Amino acid sequence: MPRRESPLERDGSALVEFAADLRELREKAGKPPYRDLARIAHYSSTTLSDATGGKKLPSLAVTLAFVKACGGDEKDWEQRWHSLTAAAPREQDCAQAPYLGLSAYDTTDSDRFFGREHLVADLAKRVARQPFVAVFGPSGSGKSSMLRAGLVPRLEQQALVFTPGPHPIEECAIHLARHLNLGAPHVRGELTRDPGALGLLARQGDVVLVVDQFEEIFTLCQDAEEREHFLTALLDATKSVTVVIGVRADFYARCGSHADLVAAMQDAIVTVGPMTAEELRRAITQPAATVQCTVENALLTALITEAHGQVGMLPLLSHALLETWRRRQGNALTLTAFQHAGGLHGALAQTADAVFDQLDEVQQDITKALFLRLSALGDGTEDTKRRVDMTEIDDDPAVSEVLERLTAARLLTRTREGVEITHEALIRSWPRLQDWLARDRDGQRLHRELTEATAAWERHGRDAGSLLRGARLDVIADWVWETGPPLNQAERQLLDQSVETNEQEYARESRTARRQRAFVLLQASIAVVALLIVGTLAYQNAFGITTREREIEQAHATAEDARRLAATNPALATHLALAAYELDRTPHTRDALIAATAAASRVALGHEGESVASMPHPGFVTTPDRDALGYRAALTNKADDTTRMNDKTTTFRGGAHASLSPGQLRLATVDRENVVRLWDTHTGEQLAVLPGRFTRAEFTQESHHLVTEEGGSSVFWDVKDPKQPHRLDEAVPGGLADFPVGIYMTTAEASKVRLWDWTDPAKPRWVTDFTTTGSTSATTFSIRSGYLAAGDATGELTFWTPRKDKPVRLKAHSGAVTAIAADTGSPMIATAGADGRIVVWDVADEPKQVAEFDSGANITKLMFAGTLIAVGDDTSVRRWYVNGDAAARAMCNEVGYLRVSRTDWEAYFFGRSRLPMPCPDAINPPSVVYSR
Numbered sequence: 046m047p048r049r050e051s052p053l054e055r056d057g058s059a060l061v062e063f064a065a066d067l068r069e070l071r072e073k074a075g076k077p078p079y080r081d082l083a084r085i086a087h088y089s090s091t092t093l094s095d096a097t098g099g100k101k102l103p104s105l106a107v108t109l110a111f112v113k114a115c116g117g118d119e120k121d122w123e124q125r126w127h128s129l130t131a132a133a134p135r136e137q138d139c140a141q142a143p144y145l146g147l148s149a150y151d152t153t154d155s156d157r158f159f160g161r162e163h164l165v166a167d168l169a170k171r172v173a174r175q176p177f178v179a180v181f182g183p184s185g186s187g188k189s190s191m192l193r194a195g196l197v198p199r200l201e202q203q204a205l206v207f208t209p210g211p212h213p214i215e216e217c218a219i220h221l222a223r224h225l226n227l228g229a230p231h232v233r234g235e236l237t238r239d240p241g242a243l244g245l246l247a248r249q250g251d252v253v254l255v256v257d258q259f260e261e262i263f264t265l266c267q268d269a270e271e272r273e274h275f276l277t278a279l280l281d282a283t284k285s286v287t288v289v290i291g292v293r294a295d296f297y298a299r300c301g302s303h304a305d306l307v308a309a310m311q312d313a314i315v316t317v318g319p320m321t322a323e324e325l326r327r328a329i330t331q332p333a334a335t336v337q338c339t340v341e342n343a344l345l346t347a348l349i350t351e352a353h354g355q356v357g358m359l360p361l362l363s364h365a366l367l368e369t370w371r372r373r374q375g376n377a378l379t380l381t382a383f384q385h386a387g388g389l390h391g392a393l394a395q396t397a398d399a400v401f402d403q404l405d406e407v408q409q410d411i412t413k414a415l416f417l418r419l420s421a422l423g424d425g426t427e428d429t430k431r432r433v434d435m436t437e438i439d440d441d442p443a444v445s446e447v448l449e450r451l452t453a454a455r456l457l458t459r460t461r462e463g464v465e466i467t468h469e470a471l472i473r474s475w476p477r478l479q480d481w482l483a484r485d486r487d488g489q490r491l492h493r494e495l496t497e498a499t500a501a502w503e504r505h506g507r508d509a510g511s512l513l514r515g516a517r518l519d520v521i522a523d524w525v526w527e528t529g530p531p532l533n534q535a536e537r538q539l540l541d542q543s544v545e546t547n548e549q550e551y552a553r554e555s556r557t558a559r560r561q562r563a564f565v566l567l568q569a570s571i572a573v574v575a576l577l578i579v580g581t582l583a584y585q586n587a588f589g590i591t592t593r594e595r596e597i598e599q600a601h602a603t604a605e606d607a608r609r610l611a612a613t614n615p616a617l618a619t620h621l622a623l624a625a626y627e628l629d630r631t632p633h634t635r636d637a638l639i640a641a642t643a644a645a646s647r648v649a650l651g652h653e654g655e656s657v658a659s660m661p662h663p664g665f666v667t668t669p670d671r672d673a674l675g676y677r678a679a680l681t682n683k684a685d686d687t688t689r690m691n692d693k694t695t696t697f698r699g700g701a702h703a704s705l706s707p708g709q710l711r712l713a714t715v716d717r718e719n720v721v722r723l724w725d726t727h728t729g730e731q732l733a734v735l736p737g738r739f740t741r742a743e744f745t746q747e748s749h750h751l752v753t754e755e756g757g758s759s760v761f762w763d764v765k766d767p768k769q770p771h772r773l774d775e776a777v778p779g780g781l782a783d784f785p786v787g788i789y790m791t792t793a794e795a796s797k798v799r800l801w802d803w804t805d806p807a808k809p810r811w812v813t814d815f816t817t818t819g820s821t822s823a824t825t826f827s828i829r830s831g832y833l834a835a836g837d838a839t840g841e842l843t844f845w846t847p848r849k850d851k852p853v854r855l856k857a858h859s860g861a862v863t864a865i866a867a868d869t870g871s872p873m874i875a876t877a878g879a880d881g882r883i884v885v886w887d888v889a890d891e892p893k894q895v896a897e898f899d900s901g902a903n904i905t906k907l908m909f910a911g912t913l914i915a916v917g918d919d920t921s922v923r924r925w926y927v928n929g930d931a932a933a934r935a936m937c938n939e940v941g942y943l944r945v946s947r948t949d950w951e952a953y954f955f956g957r958s959r960l961p962m963p964c965p966d967a968i969n970p971p972s973v974v975y976s977r
Contacts, residue, residue: 060384063125064099067111071097074115086110092476102126102387104398116694120727143332146367146455147360147393147468150194152206157335158194160320160328161187165195168315172196172253176283177309179300180291182317184427184469185357188291189257191317196289197255205252210432211265211497213275217243224250240278244285254279254288260296264421264429267497280305295426319356325349328359329366337376344369344380351389358389360470365392393474400454401477404447411447414531416478418496419457419466422489427473428482430466436503437496438464439533491524495532499539513543600629604637612901615645619936626929635929640898642932643915643923647901650691651680651920657906658688658703660916676922679703679712688714691920695729698722702741706748711767713742713751721753723767732767743782745790750806752790754780759792761806773807783824791833793821798835798843800826815845815852827867827874832888834874836862842876844892853892857884864915866907873927875913877904883915885927896927 079090086093088110096103096111105126112122143157150158171178182188197204207220218233225246235242247254266272282288292300300306320328329348330340352358368386369378387395401412421431438444448464451457458467472478502511513521522544607622622641626634650657660678678691681703687696688703699714699722712724719738724731741754751762759782763771779792779799790801798821799814819837826833833845840858858878865876872889877900885896902917913925926932
């Protein structure tokens with residue numbers, strides 16, 4: 046990592062220095078425009094430019110994307126980023142923090158609430174003399190804190206504080222019943238029957254009604270009648286008790302649309318604006334003083350300068366101060382700690398990104414779905430948060446874990462009633478969340494409509510009368526079909542039942558209509574109808590056309606369409622192939638499904654000019670981003686004589702051949718001069734150079750030994766200490782050393798194939814050998830079935846087993862056998878040939894072919910890892926499933942995220958828009974095809 050002496054270092058500002066070094070990295074890369082970097086890094090040019098500005102610390106993800114785009118060392122920069130944030134937040138005393146971060150100050154936090162004393166005093170006077178007061182202020186101006194921690198402790202009476210939520214009458218009833226020690230259903234019934242009951246009950250409890258976040262009656266309450274009823278009850282209550290509402294300023298116009306509310310607000314409005322410099326000073330310093338902490342003058346000056354006169358800054362200020370306090374030095378809050386936290390504008394985004402980056406891919410998907418569910422899209426106003434009842438969130442351990450982590454980070458707040466985003470400032474200040482909300486806003490509104498419909502369905506005991514119908518069902522079902530959103534279990538059940546009921550009603554209506562038409566025709570001309578029936582039956586008997594035969598014909602035609610589309614449109618091909626397989630489960634439709642699923646699973650590990658030299662058994666790629674990180678491989682570039690790992694840009698000398706250890710910690714490369722080098726894959730360090738010249742090098746399965754090929758012989762090396770490799774004396778004849786299972790090794794020399802037991806690598810023990818017809822090109826050994834199999838340049842496959850006197854030979858391919866693999870879990874062997882075919886053989890008894898596929902590429906490697914993995918000479922990797930049911934499950938669980946449009950579907954399956962899925966218990970089942 047290049048470092049430079051500059052005034053920046055002498056300043057001691059690590060954040061500024063970090064940004065300067067990012068700029069220097071870009072200059073060394075030829076100073077590419079930020080627009081070009083954005084295309085490579087998949088972040089906006091503004092985000093990448095801000096990363097080099099020095100005003101806030103970019104997230105780790107942004108940093109690594111920038112570094113990768115500029116050709117830097119990602120590992121070193123990752124360490125640098127963690128070092129910069131090494132002033133780790135202290136968690137052990139967060140409960141005693143003087144600042145609440147994004148959380149609003151509540152009635153119990155009045156001892157930490159400073160800065161609004163004059164405004165609170167004025168508000169208290171108004172409340173004492175007026176029956177109604179409306180507090181307006183922009184989001185982030187501190188309205189909720191002022192009402193709860195400022196006003197409520199000053200009131201002589203008790204205050205009943207609540208937020209309206211999606212059902213304000215119910216919400217009000219719950220809080221009022223708790224205060225009066227009555228049953229909530231009873232109070233709700235009273236309020237529903239008579240709006241005037243609210244004032245009577247509130248006067249009985251001698252309370253001041255404080256409705257915080259009053260704008261929720263517009264953003265969350267979707268029932269206009271319920272909204273009007275609540276407003277009527279609230280305004281009528283002012284005849285008996287005092288009512289205070291807190292409203293976001295951008296909802297003033299919405300309040301103005303209600304005549305009685307406008308009348309009540311005359312001379313009753315209190316406006317909460319930005320804090321003055323003195324108010325900011327008290328809000329910053331006084332909470333710290335309550336826990337015997339001080340605020341550095343430089344920090345105080347910076348905070349007041351940035352926040353003074355700015356609208357909506359208080360949550361960002363509180364969060365930045367909380368993060369600064371967690372990084373405090375002794376009892377001092379310093380400017381350096383503030384900068385490490387990300388600054389006033391970056392602390393919140395940095396916190397959110399840090400939490401998000403620590404999650405795995407599944408948890409990140411859950412997080413995205415949660416935040417979208419917890420947000421309400423604005424209609425001419427800003428997006429707002431949405432409080433969600435826990436019954437709306439599936440009771441799943443993975444979801445519960447994510448909720449716990451987001452709550453611990455104070456990004457979400459959980460109560461007895463549910464969960465919500467801690468503050469709307471997160472929506473405004475977290476770019477990642479803004480990006481999520483900007484995508485498919487119409488779809489998100491449809492999702493919210495489905496959520497509301499589900500809640501109504503549940504409230505009515507899942508009555509059939511509450512199901513979706515008509516155009517509303519069509520629109521929502523189409524959206525679910527095309528986008529596959531993260532629905533909860535109840536939403537999916539409502540949609541499935543609505544579709545099923547809709548289809549049943551349609552079928553019933555169709556039958557009724559047909560019967561009526563038939564009855565009319567029968568009465569009009571019974572003879573003609575009889576003749577038509579007889580003629581139809583005769584035609585079917587003559588030509589044998591039945592519904593089942595039409596299905597079979599359609600299934601086979603669609604299977605052919607799927608084969609044709611597999612390379613150009615894998616999404617459509619997999620869905621068509623699965624539907625064809627469901628219509629008619631034959632070898633023809635099965636093979637089409639397997640081929641389509643393999644095409645859809647394709648990932649390319651490298652670039653043009655590279656080859657996959659070595660790949661240990663990989664994990665499976667099942668995530669929608671379809672990157673190649675599920676497979677780890679060594680890629681050789683013979684032209685450049687280099688090797689690299691597919692998930693890194695660092696190159697290693699030697700591109701003639703390479704072998705990656707099973708643990709993926711070590712790499713052996715062979716250069717064009719036949720020199721073998723050992724490398725550490727993490728650090729890029731060269732560990733050793735083997736003495737001598739070798740054409741190949743292969744790690745054994747336990748990684749402590751290496752076999753090199755030298756002049757037609759194979760030699761073992763002890764590389765337990767990779768910096769001091771030790772050559773073992775014994776050499777065995779033959780090259781192409783392969784380690785298919787355990788302690789066995791195969792070698793080949795021209796047409797001679799040998800099997801070795803290398804329990805003692807210093808003295809490998811010969812087991813058997815046999816001769817192939819042509820020059821041996823690939824070998825494998827099946828310990829389960831006892832078969833030693835070899836393919837040769839003529840396409841012939843030779844099997845040897847102790848149970849037979851002589852090897853069994855059969856023609857496998859019309860060209861050379863290019864790869865061969867044995868399955869350790871079943872008596873199967875797979876071969877690939879230069880003829881473009883992959884063939885699977887059952888070797889339990891006599892070898893017989895059980896499946897055949899078009900390979901889609903020139904296959905260089907085959908391996909069984911739960912399924913058949915095929916690696917092509919273009920660095921492509923595909924997964925092949927030997928039976929149709931396995932391919933169907935794979936389509937649902939691994940490539941089911943691929944979507945097809947209704948238009949494409951109906952072009953092939955017009956009139957059969959709903960087909961059963963073979964894997965209802967799949968992890969991520971694809972959306973059912975819904976009919977209109």
